[in-house]
Amino acid sequence: MDEETADQHEIFLTLFTANEAAIRAFVRRLVPTRQDTEDVMQGIALVLWRKFHELDDRKSFRRWAFGVARYESLAWLRDKCRDRHVLSEDVLDLVADESTRCEAWLQAQRHALDECLEKLPQPQRGLVLAAYAPQAEIQRVAKQSGRTVGAFYQWLHRIRLQLLECTRRTLQSEGCHE
Structure with missing residues (x-):
């Protein structure tokens, strides 16, 4: 080369x-x-x-x-x-057009979520990322966390709500609107 x-x-x-x-x-x-x-x-x-x-x-x-x-x-x-x-080509064209139109907003959301994930303490962030990794096994991640599967799902739900609220605040503070 x-x-x-x-x-x-x-x-x-x-x-x-x-x-x-x-x-x-x-x-x-x-x-x-x-x-x-x-x-x-x-x-x-x-x-x-x-x-x-x-x-x-x-x-x-x-x-x-x-x-x-x-x-x-x-x-x-x-x-x-x-x-x-x-789907039909017409529907796919509509989806592609909408996806292109929304990309800036989606990118801002991804960036805000990344910032909020960084604010989590490392052990919590590691568990959240492990739970959403490709081919993640929730039973294994729950055991790693020291929780039962049910307790882990409840914990994960609370963390997701925290991340959602943090993401909303971040987007709002940056003046991002869809």
């Missing part, structure tokens, strides 16, 4: 990594399952890299990536259209 390609690769990885969670959330709203999201995301990453040289303004990477994600998701869904659980 020559130096120019290496530089482009580094720039791409920096931009993609910074935006991957938002792109993944966008795709997740369009496709039926998390596994489908993983499949579509692989294709999106390849297309973004292959077409990265076409991007004129790096500041518009997110908008450009969302456009690619939209087309790749819709193409994937068209290929799967024989499945009766797939």
